[in-house]
Amino acid sequence: MRQSQLFTKTRKESPKDEVAKNADLLIRAGYIHKEMAGVYSILPLGLRVMNKIEEIIREEMNDLGGIEMKTSVLQNKEIWEKTNRWDDEVVDNWFKTKLKNGGEVGLSFTNEEAYSNILKQYVNSYKDLPVYPYDFKSIFRNETRSKSGILRGREFYWKALYSFSRTQEEHDDFYEKSKIAYKNIFNRVGIGESTFITFASGGTFSKYSHEFQTITSSGEDIIYLDKKKGIAINKEVYIDEIIEELGLKKADLVEEKAIEVGNIFPLGTKFSEPMNLLFTDDKGEKKPVIMGSYGIGLGRLMGTVVEVLSDEKGIVWPETIAPFGAHLLEIPSKDSNVKKVAEEAYETLKNSGIEVLYDDRDIRAGEKFADADLIGIPRQIIVSERGVNAGTLEMKDRKTGETSVTHIEDFK
RNA sequence: CGGGGCGUAGUAUAUCGGUAGUAUAUAUGUUUUGGGAACAUAAGGGCCGGGUUCGAUUCCCGGCGCCCCGACCA
Secondary structure: OEHHHOOOOOOOOOOOOOOOHHHHHHHHOOOEEEEEOOEEEEOHHHHHHHHHHHHHHHHHHHHOOOEEOOOOOEEEHHHHHHOOOOOOOOOOOOEEEEOOOOOEEEEOOOOHHHHHHHHHOOOOEHHHOOEOEEEEEEEEOOOOOOEOHHHEOOEEEEEEEEEEEOOHHHHHHHHHHHHHHHHHHHHHOOOHHHEEEEEEEOOOOOOEEEEEEEEOOOOOEEEEEEOOOOEEEEHHHOOHHHHHHOOOOHHHEEEEEEEEEEEEEEEEOOOHHHHOOEEEOOOOOEEEOEEEEEEEEHHHHHHHHHHHHOEOOEOOOOOOOOOOOEEEEEOOOOOHHHHHHHHHHHHHHHHOOOOEEEEOOOOOHHHHHHHHHHHOOOEEEEEOHHHHHHOEEEEEEOOOOOEEEEEHHHHO
């Protein structure tokens, strides 16, 4: 893509109404646009990152046996009344609205009811199980206080998978496999080293849950980490009994701030029973389906990567989720050969399947370098008059700043 | 929801109870051209409503919005 066609521009100044580094950098580099507190639009660059994150998650979920679909955002009140989650006294962050005929609908804040209700129509026999449907969708939560840039919004895009199993053993097996899939996801988006599985409370859903917590000073959660074992405990369940149960020692645990980038939890029959989601087993007996829930917020994940991997010049994307694989910088020159070589390099890169952002704008070199560093594409390829005269292109690594020179002929 | 802070140009900021200034971005021109260029010119602003006052962007009240701390976070 030619940068001259990208309508977004970078800014030098931090936005006055953002303190969080993730929102500051993402806004300055032109990845997101703030609409209101806790609500952001995704700009072209941001969408490219989100799509890559989405594809990584999709691959891992499919490998796990997941099957993708799309549940609606508008939710039927009656279904939520079955699980007693329609009442604002019970769930206080609903966004609700009215139909023209006076009926009430809600905007999805989670998906347990929707999936259980759909599956009721298709699951009858033990032969129909297990199933692992999931979707990517926008979720709405009327938070009393959104904060930390895109880490906690009122509208956000997430992946939610639900497991529907016949037995506890079958559930447990999948649950363990999902931990590996989640680890893979965080490794692939570049924050694996600082992300740890964390034992946490199950809230109103279950006894316990597991979170994936990324260590960073801007984190909102406090966890106690055993670095050697790579296991942590959330502060909310940091009690002797649990420390012992997990085979950890207080002396090995270090307090850290972290961001929760993913969460999985067993649901048991908490939803299948009230929803009447039952199946007939091989003995003809009716049983409730055993459920589990597996979520990841994609915007939060993008923001966390920025929090963890950026430097003083801007964002440093890992290759796997960078908006482009290479940033081609044409340093404007009176020598028309520079433009010619840059155009040729652009074509060469595109033809070899590399996604490239070509900075063809007629602006000064310094501005291009600063923009490129802020935007954070891992590789910069610089075409300049002095390089062209020497028959070379310059390659620069965004993360290390190391540069190398390639002959134009070799580049082709 | 409790507490604190803040709303001035596209963005970031300053001043002042009496013509609202600067930077940057934008447009035009000249000179520049490897780390956010210089000069000139142009265009662009007081969140909304009420009050006090000869006069309010400034002071007061209300609303709305934004940020931070706490509570909450299925």
